Amino acid sequence: MQDSHSPSADFSGLWIPLVTPFRDHAVDHAALAALAEQLAATGIAGFVVCGSTGEAAALDEDEQLAVLATVARAAPSLPRIMGLSGYHLGKTLAWVRKLAGRDLAGLLVPAPNYIRPSQAGLVEWFGAIADAGTAPLLVYDIPYRTGIAIERETLLALAAHPRIRGIKDCGGDMAKTRALIADGRLQVLAGEDAQMFATLAEGGAGAIAASAHLRTESFVQLLRLLAAGRLAEARAAWRPLLPLIEALFSDPNPGPLKAALAAQGLMQDELRSPMTRVPPERLGRLLAALGVVNRP
Numbered sequence: 001m002q003d004s005h006s007p008s009a010d011f012s013g014l015w016i017p018l019v020t021p022f023r024d025h026a027v028d029h030a031a032l033a034a035l036a037e038q039l040a041a042t043g044i045a046g047f048v049v050c051g052s053t054g055e056a057a058a059l060d061e062d063e064q065l066a067v068l069a070t071v072a073r074a075a076p077s078l079p080r081i082m083g084l085s086g087y088h089l090g091k092t093l094a095w096v097r098k099l100a101g102r103d104l105a106g107l108l109v110p111a112p113n114y115i116r117p118s119q120a121g122l123v124e125w126f127g128a129i130a131d132a133g134t135a136p137l138l139v140y141d142i143p144y145r146t147g148i149a150i151e152r153e154t155l156l157a158l159a160a161h162p163r164i165r166g167i168k169d170c171g172g173d174m175a176k177t178r179a180l181i182a183d184g185r186l187q188v189l190a191g192e193d194a195q196m197f198a199t200l201a202e203g204g205a206g207a208i209a210a211s212a213h214l215r216t217e218s219f220v221q222l223l224r225l226l227a228a229g230r231l232a233e234a235r236a237a238w239r240p241l242l243p244l245i246e247a248l249f250s251d252p253n254p255g256p257l258k259a260a261l262a263a264q265g266l267m268q269d270e271l272r273s274p275m276t277r278v279p280p281e282r283l284g285r286l287l288a289a290l291g292v293v294n295r296p
């Protein structure tokens with residue numbers, strides 16, 4: 001799709017980090033295709049496949065490629081960003097090379113998890129991955145999952161790389177978010193659903209939000225209002241979405257989200273261990289909070 005150096009790489013708007021439906025322990029490609037098709041008609045910018053919400057950590061490489069292919073077939077007109085994580089640089093680079101030529105709008109890459117490198121080590125990590133790939137790279141700043149925060153100066157240094165084009169911001173540091181927006185070289189996407197309003201109101205380019213699997217058109221409209229600077233209307237659109245977000249993150253994501261999608265008959269309520277379903281004693285309350293009617 002986009003060349004890595006293309007100035008037109010654009011990550012603005014609302015991206016859905018797709019869940020990966022399972023049935024009897026295997027990826028349910030029929031459910032995935034139907035979900036992608038349905039969401040593609042709502043005005044979203046595109047999909048993130050094999051992100052944290054997609055339980056990528058529990059998918060092997062063949063499964064990830066098959067998921068990517070299914071989404072591409074189901075919604076060919078929408079761009080796809082692929083999630084990619086690891087902590088072994090050599091293996092990660094081999095995977096990046098394997099993904100080259102797969103028609104990706106971008107790669108979404110977090111810091112290596114568990115090992116907590118220095119900031120210089122992070123510059124090496126992201127630089128090597130950006131050099132090895134052909135797609136633009138979005139840095140995924142999510143210290144509560146990886147164990148390491150990517151500091152502002154590190155992000156500004158990474159912005160000098162022609163292939164590093166954006167950030168999925170779960171950093172929880174609004175001063176850093178503002179500095180990146182002011183710098184302007186990286187497109188800043190809210191990665192924390194509850195921070196979406198603030199990030200977009202500050203001038204962020206978009207959002208990657210699991211909650212937007214539900215009430216997708218309302219989220220799309222919220223982003224349009226914020227992009228147009230229609231703040232009062234945006235506030236009114238945002239208020240009813242907040243309880244939805246809170247409910248969806250009341251258990252580890254994507255447990256509540258899969259429960260809600262399953263209740264609507266869109267897939268099985270099945271996750272891969274160690275991710276778990278919302279327990280039956282909390283399910284009714286969750287679905288009521290989400291306003292989802294359980295289909296028998």
Ligand SMILES: O=C(O)C1=N[C@H](C(=O)O)C[C@H](O)C1
Binds near residue numbers: 052
């Ligand atoms: O899959 C993602 O990408 C997202 N991950 C966040 C998480 O780590 O749970 C949440 C966000 O909505 C999307």
